[in-house]
Amino acid sequence: MNEWKNGTERYLSTKDRDILLNSLSQSTPVAQQLDLYKQKLLETDYISYKIIEGESTKEQYSELIKQRSEWRKIIRDLEQLL
Numbered sequence: 001m002n003e004w005k006n007g008t009e010r011y012l013s014t015k016d017r018d019i020l021l022n023s024l025s026q027s028t029p030v031a032q033q034l035d036l037y038k039q040k041l042l043e044t045d046y047i048s049y050k051i052i053e054g055e056s057t058k059e060q061y062s063e064l065i066k067q068r069s070e071w072r073k074i075i076r077d078l079e080q081l082l
Helices: 014-027 030-042 045-052 062-081
Strands: 002-007 009-011
Touching: 014 062, 030 062, 045 062
Parallel strands: none
Antiparallel strands: 002 009
């Protein structure tokens, strides 16, 4: 599996994301998966606020911003399965 790591988070390549989505969809209901990824976005919304308010920079959170983008892609893919 192609992945890179930042702290405790792991980021998947597009190919690996597709494989993961396929395996998850076979074992976990799509609605549950959607809730999981939407919850991850909610838990990291604070990053946007910190950047907007000037307390942090995009560079400080660049890896987590990439992960959030990946979660949004997964959410869109899962929504198409409903």
